[in-house]
Amino acid sequence: MTRRSLLATAALTLAAAAPQAQAALIIDYANFTGTCGSTLSCVGSAAVDAGGDLRVTPSSGGAGAGYSNTAIALGSGATFSTSFQFRMSDAGGIAPADGFTFVVSQNTTNLGGAGGGLGYFGVGNSVAIEFDTFDNGENSSNHVALDTNGSLSSLVQVNPYGVASCTFGNYGAAGCLSNGKIWSAFINYDGTTQLLNVSVQEANSALIQLITNYSVDIASVLGTNNAYVGFTAATGAGVQNHDILNWQLANDTSIVGPGRLPEPASLALLALAGAAAMGAGRRRRG
Structure with missing residues (x-):
């Protein structure tokens, strides 16, 4: 070893x-070496690569999910906060596609539809934050959004750094989720106030808040405070690697941004x- x-x-x-x-920190992966099949259920295309990253879907195509193989006890009213770093790279096909989600779900069948379904479409009793890199009718090929109950009709949708369109002409530019750089994400949900906040930071750029105090009753959507948590991703006619590099999750709201972890x-x-x-x-x- x-x-x-x-x-x-x-x-x-x-x-x-x-x-x-x-x-309150209950998940803490500096990398994902040895996690698939032990602490994580990796289904579909999901696997740990040679560098220890969770490659939810490779640029060769497919749909995958990696999520906790036991239910995680969330805080009161489904309170949680999480941070992770990700990288989407090696785009091919018709466009950089399709993106991934961070998902909190009542059940263990966390792999949904492929392509524009992001491996999330059809997953009931769930809440997801999508990091979408292809325009499937959302009028944006570069957005972060909030989804519930396996639907991709987002409740709120925001373009990172104001960049709404990233195609083969410009996808390597700053602000494009598929640009191959390391991004950091911070998701914070207070079950008492029922307010959700989502921030992201591209490498060498400022931290920005994309979703601010959005009201959503996650406990009611899930129907439980014990949930399975993880990531889904998918490709279609367009492909890319969808890599999660590290991950922390707490059952309180202590994870809010860089330098302020539990x-x-x-x-x-x-x-x-x-x-x-x-x-x-x-x-x-x-």
């Missing part, structure tokens, strides 16, 4: 063992994991 694998395994073990009172768990657990991995490496050499 590589040192990176040891680090990831140790971090996951320590995170699982940490008392809930220490932190205090107790992340750095301490990773430091302990690093020590464990180094110790294991020394034992193997001895």
Whole structure:
């Protein structure tokens, strides 16, 4: 086992063992090495690539989903917050397509329709934030939106950095979700106020808030406070890689943006994991 694998395994073990009172952080993946089939259900095209990224759908085509294989206890009124980094790259076919979703669902059948369905279409009792890179009648080929109950008739839709159209003529430009750069996303939902906030940040650009205090009753949509969480993606006549690089999720609203992640768990657990991995490496050499 590589040192990176040891680090990831140790971090996951320590995170699982940490008392809930220490932190609201209940998912903490610095990478996804060893997660498919253990802590995550990876279906369809979803797999972990050689670099430890969760490749939900590759540029060779398909539809996939990677989500928790057990239900996660959300906070009161389905409160949660999450952050992850993603990259969409290697576009081909008719256009960079189609995009991915972060999904919270009542059930484990989290793989929906392919192509413009983003692997989400038809997933009931669910809420998704879509990161869409193809115009399927939304009048935009570059938008972030809120969807519910497997429908892609978005409740609210916003263009990152004001860029509404990204095709083969300009998709590598700043503000285009498919430009191959690393993006960060921050989603925060307060079940008490029923307000949702979504922010994104393109590498080397300013953090921007796309959805601000949008009122939605997620607990009613889900019908439960115990939900499966993860990602879906799909391609059609247009393709690209849909990669999730890392992921944190808390059952409170503590994750709101860069530098403001939950205090107790992340750095301490990773430091302990690093020590464990180094110790294991020394034992193997001895």
